[in-house]
Amino acid sequence: xxxxxxxxxxxxxxxxxxxxxxxxxxxxxxxxxxxxxxxxxxxxxxxxxxxxxxxxxxxxxxxxxxxxxxxxxxxxxxxxxxxxxxxxxxxxxxxxxxxxxxxxxxxxxxxxxxxxxxxxxxxxxxxxxxxxxxxxxxxxxxxxxxxxxxxxxxxxxxxxxxxxxxxxxxxxxxxxxxxxxxxxxxxxxxxxxxxxxxxxxxxxxx
Numbered sequence: 255x256x257x258x259x260x261x262x263x264x265x266x267x268x269x270x271x272x273x274x275x276x277x278x279x280x281x282x283x284x285x286x287x288x289x290x291x292x293x294x295x296x297x298x299x300x301x302x303x304x305x306x307x308x309x310x311x312x313x314x315x316x317x318x319x320x321x322x323x324x325x326x327x328x329x330x331x332x333x334x335x336x337x338x339x340x341x342x343x344x345x346x347x348x349x350x351x352x353x354x355x356x357x358x359x360x361x362x363x364x365x366x367x368x369x370x371x372x373x374x375x376x377x378x379x380x381x382x383x384x385x386x387x388x389x390x391x392x393x394x395x396x397x398x399x400x401x402x403x404x405x406x407x408x409x410x411x412x413x414x415x416x417x418x419x420x421x422x423x424x425x426x427x428x429x430x431x432x433x434x435x436x437x438x439x440x441x442x443x444x445x446x447x448x449x450x451x452x453x454x455x456x457x458x459x460x
Contacts, residue, residue, distance in 0.1 A: 297318070299319060312332075330389045395407055438450075
């Protein structure tokens with residue numbers, strides 16, 4: 255299920271912690287999260303912690319190898335984000351596709367996870383780091399169904415098809431229950447082509 259390369263995330267993405275707080279994902283938290291992924295049957299590869307400086311780095315990150323549905327465009331991702339994302343795809347996105355659109359998911363298109371960059375889409379972004387700078391966010395651009403149809407955020411967010419509208423509103427609502435920050439085209443133009451999903455406990459659903 256969908257996405258390619260890194261998308262431009264928007265005006266007030268929650269800034270990532272500063273360089274000093276990158277390492278606050280404790281060994282205990284990471285171990286529990288990895289155990290949760292194994293219990294879920296998610297295939298992953300653990301990545302070494304790295305501080306790239308200037309507020310960018312990896313702590314408790316993994317590379318997802320198999321979550322049950324092929325996902326493109328996702329590289330390093332913090333374990334907690336990987337857990338939330340895998341659960342969302344398997345328990346919300348896939349069922350919604352089958353129940354509402356009548357087809358199983360073939361793939362999800364991701365548009366990026368880790369990227370050492372600032373919040374963009376606002377003149378006030380300044381030097382604030384995006385959640386992507388610590389691999390704590392994933393951008394999703396769309397899905398491909400096994401019947402050959404593609405549903406993308408860019409082309410279908412305002413689709414005249416009521417079933418497509420219901421599908422997108424359903425997966426957006428379900429994402430808001432699993433992630434701290436969810437930003438969509440309804441938020442601003444910077445998110446016109448993707449959903450920004452971030453595990454930050456911010457309680458922001460747009």
